[in-house]
Amino acid sequence: MSEVKWIKLSTQMFEDEKIRLIEHMPEADTILIIWVKLLAQAGKTNASGFIYLNENIPFSDEMIATIFNRPIATVRLALRTFEQFGMIEILDNDFIAISNWEKHQNVDGLTKIREDTRKRVQRYRERQKSLTGNVTGNDDETQSNAQEEEKNKNKKEENIYSNEFEQFWSIYPRKVDKKKALKSFKTAMKNHSLETILDGTAKYAKQVEKTDKQYIKHPTTFLNNDSFIDGYEEGGQAFGSNETDQYSNLF
Known part of the structure; x- marks a missing residue:
C-alpha cells in the first residue's frame, strides 16, 4: 500500500473530555505523546487505523516501548487508558486499531497519491x-x-462473501474491516448455527442503536468473542457482563 506521510490532528483535540481526563493522570504528558505516536504509526502502516509490524505480527507492549522510546510501564498504562476510553481497540489476536480512524486519516494525502498514480x-x-x-x-x-x-x-x-455472511453484515451496526470480519464469521460458523449468530447480532444491534459508533464493537471483535451468544436486554447491558469502567458514566 502506498505510504501516507500526513495525518490530521484537530486544533480542538485538547478540549476533548478524554484528553482532559488524561491530563489529570500520572505521566499525563508521556501518555499524550504515546497517543500522538500511535496515530502517526497508524498513518505509516496505512491499514484503516490498524497498527502492526506486518499483517501477521502485531506490536507487543515491549515493541511499542522500544519504538516509541518510552518506559514499558507507561506504555501499558497508556494502552489500558486508550482502550477504556474507546480511543483504540485491542483485538483478541493483539492487533491494535485506532477507533474512528477516519477522523485522523489524511484525505488530502490519499488524493495526492491517487493523482500522482494517474499521471x-x-x-x-x-x-x-x-x-x-x-x-x-x-x-x-x-x-x-x-x-x-x-x-x-x-x-x-x-x-468471496457468502449469503450467510451478507445476512450478518446487513444487520451489524458498525461496518468496518469487512474482509477481517468475514474470516471471523467463518470461524464462528464452525461452532455455532447461523440462526444463533443472526439472532444475537440483531439483539445487539437493537441494544446499541442509539450509541455513538465509536463505542460499538468492531464486527471482528464481536465475532471473535462470541458476543452473539450473550444475553441482551433492550436498551440495557449484556447479561453476565463483568466489565466495570470507572469513567463510563462520563461518556
Missing part, C-alpha cells in the same frame, strides 16, 4: 503511443483490457 499511468501510455506510432488502436485496447480486468476483480471480490 504516471498517463505518461506511460503516452510513451507507449510514441514508440508504436499507433495513436488510437493500442491505447483503446489497453483501456478496454484494463476495464475488463477491473470488472473481473470486482466480481471476484463480490463472490
